[in-house]
Amino acid sequence: MNEHEEVFILSYGCDLDHSNIDYLVKERLLPFSHWTNKKGPKETDICVRYEVFDINPKKHKQLYYGHKFYINKMRLEAFMYSLSKLKGNLVYVHPKVRGHVNVYIDDLEYTGRVYQTLVNDQKLIFIDEESENNFT
Secondary structure, X not given: OOOOEEEEEEEEEOOOOHHHHHHHHHHHHHHHEOOOOXXXXXXXXXXXXXXXXXXXXXXXXXXXXXXXXXXXXXXXXXXHXXXXXXXXXXXXXXXXXXXXXXXXXXXXEEEEEEEEEOOXXXXXXXXXXXXXXXXX
């Protein structure tokens, strides 16, 4: 495939509307996944990665991160518009900045997931499910 602009979108919040998010991804992105579509669609210029982080540990699930969706600008704008109507926050994050952080508070280790926004280069840190202390 040709060079594509890479875009990484993060939806985050508490008690997100996962059924509508799933519907939007399945309808607007999944047909253009590098896993399901071996040929890129015509007029494709953007490689989209998308991730959802629900801070409610009962609802948190990591979906879509491993997918790359090859779409055009019009499809991206339509997807973003639909996501913006749902509960939660929606940000563009740096596509090459995603990691983990370890923090010690009162001699207990906690872990979190780290992202960096494209606007203002702010770091977003979310407590994840990887450390036993994160549940105490």
